[in-house]
Amino acid sequence: MERVYNFSPGPSALPLAVLEKAQKELVCYKNTGMSVMEMSHRSKMYLEIIQDAEKLLRELMSIPNNYKVLFIQGGASLQFSMVPLNLMKKGKADYICSGEFAKKAIQEAKRFGEINVVASSEDKVFSYIPEIDSSKFNKDADYFHITTNNTIYGTRFRTPPQTNGVPLVTDMSSSILSEEYNVSDYGIIYAGAQKNIGPAGLCIVIIREDLVTGTPNNVPVMMNYKTYVDNDSMYNTPPTYGIYMAKLGFEWLKDLGGVKAIQKLNEEKADYLYDFLDNSKLFRGTAVKEDRSMMNVTFVTGSEELDDKFVKEATKSGLENLKGHRSVGGMRASIYNAMDISGVKALVEFMKKFETENK
């Protein structure tokens, strides 16, 4: 069976080499006589896996020693609550509303405190990153929240806002490990695994040590960062297999040359696709040029009918999951780390052909 090119926004394509390694080791991992899925999370053999995963991520992202790496369940959506529940001391936070998930994060945080939306791009269907005016910042905010990459509308922050000592928290689900980030710019980075890390069911949280303190006693134990810090993410059974898959992914990325190397490849892929879009007479990108995402490329033909036809015919040609998010329509090609340039080239070839056939 031939593999398709999978442009799904998440869960999304994983590197073939990672899948093949996992397949080989699935029934018996190394000389242990059992599957990773069957290992006690407290066994020596499993501890090696989770510790390696953390070590590799620290290396790949140059995570400073005063940051903790936590393995948590519940996806980024659980972080939408955990961030305010743990960080709100004064009960105030600043948010940038740059997309659907940013909006959900804001909605959720409002349960727990006073939220100041510093800037929003909702007026133009989130097709740009809003201008940020620091005079609108709340100096008393417990934290400042952004969504680094906007999966649905295909935009991204190129540089994080300067928050003058207020801890910057970011949802980095759809761009973590895709380009170099300076971890020290952030108080918390969190990311659901199912885009650039591994299978769904794991969320990585990178948190500056001094922020893990003073969480009120009425916060559920599983929502308190301290529970994870104090127990090396093993207060209860972590998602052991997901962490193993993440480890394989980190190894793959390291072998490839690390984040600097993948960033170069990602730039090539995105440039290739955007260049085509900018010169096409049928297709056009929907995000403002200077804010374009490197991971999620959104585009339309201008006709809903043609969009539908395109998605259907692409699927038949082994180019899958190109339909835009149900809230926005059009097309979206998610070209995460695991998508090879050959997939992007195949997509562009197909788009050229489609353009010729549908003049």
Place this chain on the structure above:
Amino acid sequence: MERVYNFSPGPSALPLAVLEKAQKELVCYKNTGMSVMEMSHRSKMYLEIIQDAEKLLRELMSIPNNYKVLFIQGGASLQFSMVPLNLMKKGKADYICSGEFAKKAIQEAKRFGEINVVASSEDKVFSYIPEIDSSKFNKDADYFHITTNNTIYGTRFRTPPQTNGVPLVTDMSSSILSEEYNVSDYGIIYAGAQKNIGPAGLCIVIIREDLVTGTPNNVPVMMNYKTYVDNDSMYNTPPTYGIYMAKLGFEWLKDLGGVKAIQKLNEEKADYLYDFLDNSKLFRGTAVKEDRSMMNVTFVTGSEELDDKFVKEATKSGLENLKGHRSVGGMRASIYNAMDISGVKALVEFMKKFETENK
């Protein structure tokens, strides 16, 4: 590589047939051209998997129509908070303290309301199920909580307590699907997957419809049962691969003849091991006979030194993870659904040999 007999209490052994099927399908699932891990959770191909999983579980446990089946992350430990956060309306609940996890559930519930511990077996290291005196029940309780099977100390409730209309909630993590239960006896059944269902990172919640109501607005969206009910467990990305593995496990169990059939096999396994213990001159079971677990068999030699020696030598013979929980010592053989009678026989053979050699 030969597989070992894995007596781990969780994550624990999975059926070899399930692992082999997963291995075969890992890189490409059927004719989809992708791994299950790479599928969008909203794709038709994945919806089939999650819907089949639910259908199979409903069939296996004869779950009535007025119960919802939810797929949640965070393990049973997250349920320790979700149950009180969702069910407490008057702020009161009754709990039975029959083991370490029951104790944790109580500890956690105390953050959210007034907890009445109706009975406890902590006085004798949780080696029995306490007598339950219904005059101690709080008639105003929002719910009544038990832990059906005690993984650490090896005891179990043979019949659930009669709670006179107060919803009975149970942590069934280590005995779900091991014997027939009448779902209608319970308001909520929850179970971490990593013992009798599939890999860690998935928790199954079976909840009576009328209990999904009136959760206060300050409860995090991911901790509100209604979020899962209203979105078919897809408010955000569920642990897709874990659910797929669970589905394979349910299929395996159905092929085997369902819960009635596995119960018979489990009874045989447990009887075989307990019979040996009752006749041994070296080993003895630690749980009171009438409350013995069918899943977790706890035993000691009476000498810590011999216990250590036993565990070490057993490991060398391919009988792994027999060490008792760190809080109690001794030995524990977890013989969940996936443990074949051949494993139990191999263990008993080894115990006989050890007994002869260490008279």
